Amino acid sequence: MKGFILSVKNAKNEDTIVTILSSKSSQSYYRFFGARHSIISLGFLIDFEVEGEDSRFLPRLRRVSHLSFDWLKDNSKILLWHQFITILEPHLRDIEELDEFYFNLLLEASSKWGRQNPKRVAVESYIKLLLFEGRVDFNNECYICQMPLEQFVGLMAGFKMCHPRCIYSPSLLKTSIIELFQTQTTIKLNDKEVDYLFDVILKGI
Numbered sequence: 578m579k580g581f582i583l584s585v586k587n588a589k590n591e592d593t594i595v596t597i598l599s600s601k602s603s604q605s606y607y608r609f610f611g612a613r614h615s616i617i618s619l620g621f622l623i624d625f626e627v628e629g630e631d632s633r634f635l636p637r638l639r640r641v642s643h644l645s646f647d648w649l650k651d652n653s654k655i656l657l658w659h660q661f662i663t664i665l666e667p668h669l670r671d672i673e674e675l676d677e678f679y680f681n682l683l684l685e686a687s688s689k690w691g692r693q694n695p696k697r698v699a700v701e702s703y704i705k706l707l708l709f710e711g712r713v714d715f716n717n718e719c720y721i722c723q724m725p726l727e728q729f730v731g732l733m734a735g736f737k738m739c740h741p742r743c744i745y746s747p748s749l750l751k752t753s754i755i756e757l758f759q760t761q762t763t764i765k766l767n768d769k770e771v772d773y774l775f776d777v778i779l780k781g782i
């Protein structure tokens with residue numbers, strides 16, 4: 578089975594509890610001496626087998642191998658990947674049955690991460706996730722004061738549109754944000770705007 582490591586927590590001795598997003602679920606597993614294995618790392622894509630699924634204890638990871646990305650030598654890209662995975666983790670933690678959409682979203686993002694600006698990939702993935710969950714709000718109303726939006730907007734977590742003055746935020750053209758929602762691409766946005774959107778993502782889902 579293949580999966581992305583969403584979190585690694587220390588257990589007793591050098592054992593670890595590893596949460597993995599696969600195409601079917603997000604589940605926690607026990608890994609003996611996981612702390613000694615460098616491939617048990619946040620955000621890594623691994624191939625693995627599971628044993629002990631019927632016991633009262635956590636199932637155990639075995640035969641773990643690393644499916645590497647070509648950008649893993651670039652520390653700045655790894656850091657951004659860690660940030661992106663960290664905001665997804667609480668949203669996807671321990672869900673027994675999960676649509677394969679989430680695994681495929683990370684697979685697609687990881688394949689683009691080396692070739693494109695990772696912040697753009699993250700923003701586009703985040704929009705796709707919100708749309709998949711039906712959480713993109715196209716209402717022309719400020720989320721804070723419920724008055725009509727104007728030409729410029731600011732964004733809260735979940736890309737909820739507000740008057741910039743209501744959330745003390747930088748301003749973005751509303752038409753650009755609507756276009757981002759509709760096309761799921763950041764191509765019309767400049768890098769400064771993408772930096773701002775990435776900072777909004779870091780507030781969570």
Ligand SMILES: [Zn+2]
Pocket residue numbers: 719720721722723724739740743
């Ligand atoms: Zn407002």
